[in-house]
Amino acid sequence: MDIKKFKLFADVAETGNFTKSGERQGYTQSGVSHILKSLENEVGFPLFIRSKQGVSLTKNALQLLPMVRSLLAMYETLEQNINEINGIETGSLTIATYQSISINWLPSIIHCFQSTYPGINIRLMEGGTDDIVNWVENGIADFGFLSKHNLQSLDWIPLREDPLMAIVPYDYVPKHSSYISIEEFQGVSFIMTAMGTDYDVHSALSESSVVPDVRFTSKDDHAIISMVANHLGYTILPELIVKGFESQVKILPLLPQMSRHLGIALKSKAAMSPATSKFIGLTKEMLPSLG
Numbered sequence: 001m002d003i004k005k006f007k008l009f010a011d012v013a014e015t016g017n018f019t020k021s022g023e024r025q026g027y028t029q030s031g032v033s034h035i036l037k038s039l040e041n042e043v044g045f046p047l048f049i050r051s052k053q054g055v056s057l058t059k060n061a062l063q064l065l066p067m068v069r070s071l072l073a074m075y076e077t078l079e080q081n082i083n084e085i086n087g088i089e090t091g092s093l094t095i096a097t098y099q100s101i102s103i104n105w106l107p108s109i110i111h112c113f114q115s116t117y118p119g120i121n122i123r124l125m126e127g128g129t130d131d132i133v134n135w136v137e138n139g140i141a142d143f144g145f146l147s148k149h150n151l152q153s154l155d156w157i158p159l160r161e162d163p164l165m166a167i168v169p170y171d172y173v174p175k176h177s178s179y180i181s182i183e184e185f186q187g188v189s190f191i192m193t194a195m196g197t198d199y200d201v202h203s204a205l206s207e208s209s210v211v212p213d214v215r216f217t218s219k220d221d222h223a224i225i226s227m228v229a230n231h232l233g234y235t236i237l238p239e240l241i242v243k244g245f246e247s248q249v250k251i252l253p254l255l256p257q258m259s260r261h262l263g264i265a266l267k268s269k270a271a272m273s274p275a276t277s278k279f280i281g282l283t284k285e286m287l288p289s290l291g
Helices: 003-015 018-025 029-043 059-085 099-104 106-116 129-137 200-207 221-229 274-289
Strands: 048-051 054-057 091-097 120-126 143-147 155-169 189-193 213-218 235-238 249-255 259-266
Touching: 003 018, 003 029, 003 059, 018 029, 054 059, 059 091, 059 274, 091 099, 091 129, 091 274, 099 106, 099 120, 106 120, 106 274, 120 129, 129 143, 129 259, 155 200, 155 221, 155 274, 189 200, 189 221, 189 235, 200 235, 213 221, 221 235, 221 249, 259 274
Parallel strands: 091 120, 091 143, 189 213
Antiparallel strands: 048 054, 143 259, 155 235, 155 249, 155 259
C-alpha cells in the first residue's frame, strides 16, 4: 500500500473536506477521489461517509485511524533518519501550541531553525490545553507547547515558569501599589478563562479558596483583556499572555506568587524524530533570550 494514500486518508480525517485536503497535499479534487477510492478497494471496505456537512469516517475507518497515524509518524521518523545519514535535512514538523507562545517565542525559534534546516516544513496548530493534549496523543501533532496538566500518557520536557498576573482596569487603584493579593478577587466581578483552554487560573483560585463572581467566560485571552479594559470585571492571566497590553490594562504581580509550568509534551522522548530533537534543542538554547 502506498504511504501517500494513508497521508491523504489521515488529512481528510482531520479536515473533513476532500477539496481542502487535496490543496494541502497537492492533488486535484478528482485526484483525491481516485486515490481514496483506490485505498478503499485495497482495504476492502468503505472509509468515508459523504454528506452536505462534509466528509466523516466510517466505523471501520475510525478503527484504522490511530494505527495509520502511528504508521505515518514512524515513516516520517524513518525518512528523516535516512536523510540525516545521507546528509540531507528534510521532513516536516507539526507543532501544537498556545497562541501566546506562537506570538512570543516561536517566530524567533522558527526563523533560526529554518535558516539552518530550510528543507524541514513546519505547521503550527493553535489551541487550548485539552486541544494540544488531544493532538499530541492522537499523533496529529509531533509535540506541543503547553502548561503541565494531566499529562500521564505523555512525556514532559520542562522549559520555564510563567508567573500569573492580576489584570485590572487601567484606572483601578489597588490596596497595595506594587501587587494585588489574590484574596482581593473574592466575590468581585471576574472574567474566567474557559475550562479546557486553561487550568492554571482555576487551580490558583481553588488552592487559595477564593471564589470570585464569574460574570463572563471566554476561550479568547485577548477578548478577556478587552473586557477588563472596558470595566466588565477583573481577571488573572499568565504573564506571557498579557505582554504588549500594558497600555490597555493594569498588570500587577499576584501574591502569593503563582506560576504555570510551561514545557513540551510528546509521545516519547526516546522515539522523537531527528527534526523534533533539533527543534526542541534549539528551543532550549534560545529560550533564555526570549521574553
